[in-house]
């Protein structure tokens with residue numbers, strides 16, 4: 001008789017645990033969704049920042065932007081310039097980027113112009129990953145800059 005009561009208690013306990021466990025999972029999913037919404041760049045707040053490239057380099061060379069913002073690199077010099085992620089010459093510092101992806105379908109997803117920009121030509125890149133992303137002119141690697149994505 002005593003052991004039968006114990007079994008019923010056990011069944012009851014498992015039932016209660018199952019209910020509370022589901023409720024907990026539901027709350028967890030909701031929190032995850034809210035976190036994802038905060039990380040997703042919203043079209044209303046995402047902004048575009050322009051960096052001009054002149055014979056003396058990137059202006060402004062160092063900027064701070066939010067994840068989801070876009071940077072336009074426009075060449076205002078008569079000679080060609082090639083903005084790209086550090087580290088020269090592989091360009092692999094920004095996640096997923098690599099000069100080896102230039103000329104492939106992935107070329108549009110990397111922080112690398114993948115070519116020399118002619119005068120008044122623009123290269124645009126939208127930064128999703130937070131971090132300190134150094135970059136340079138692949139044709140004149142001494143021309144450098146930094147994009148802080150927060």
Ligand SMILES: [Cu+2]
Pocket residue numbers: 084087088089090091136137138139141
């Ligand atoms: Cu380079």
